[in-house]
Every structure is written in structure tokens, then in C-alpha cells.
Amino acid sequence: xxxxxxxDETLAALRTRLEPLPQRSTERQALVQNCADLHGVSTDTIYxxxxxxxxxxxxxxxxxGFISSDTRACRQLSQQRTETI
Numbered sequence: 001x002x003x004x005x006x007x008d009e010t011l012a013a014l015r016t017r018l019e020p021l022p023q024r025s026t027e028r029q030a031l032v033q034n035c036a037d038l039h040g041v042s043t044d045t046i047y048x049x050x051x052x053x054x055x056x057x058x059x060x061x062x063x064x065g066f067i068s069s070d071t072r073a074c075r076q077l078s079q080q081r082t083e084t085i
Contacts, residue, residue, distance in 0.1 A: 004039065004040060004041050004045070005039075005041065005045065005049055006035060006039045006041070006046065006049065010035065010039070011049055011050060014031065014032070014035050014046070014050070015050060017031055018031060018032075018050075029043075032046050032047065
């Protein structure tokens with residue numbers, strides 16, 4: 001049986017709405033409860049997927065199967081200039 005889980009886009013949107021709120025805020029609890037009710041899962045499932053789920057940038061890389069060719073490269077300076085420094 002497939003595990004039920006909200007989409008990555010939903011989790012990313014929820015994460016951005018939860019970031020400015022304090023950990024034990026009633027508004028935060030209400031947002032998580034509404035998301036859980038909408039997707040037919042428990043609040044524990046929402047918290048677990050927020051904690052263990054991928055970050056939005058990792059989600060996009062996994063979905064489209066790409067990783068930037070200049071990963072870990074300095075984007076402020078050209079390659080030639082970084083070699084001279």
C-alpha cells in the first residue's frame with residue numbers, strides 16, 4: 001500500500017509559511033492541522049515529512065534530474081581569476 005503524503009510543492013509552501021512563526025505558535029499548529037486535513041493525513045505525518053523531506057532545491061534537482069555544472073564553483077569571480085588568486 002502506498003504511503004499518503006502531501007506533494008513537495010505543498011510542503012515547500014507550508015515550510016515558507018511556518019518559518020517566521022515561533023515553534024509553539026497556535027497559528028503554526030492551525031496551519032499544519034489544515035494541511036493535514038486537506039490531504040487526509042495526520043499532523044504527525046506533516047511534521048515528519050517537513051523534518052525528513054527534501055529541501056525545495058533538492059526536490060527540483062531530483063525531479064528534473066539535473067545538477068548544475070558549476071556546483072561548488074565560485075560564481076562571483078571568473079574561473080581564470082580564481083586560479084590567479
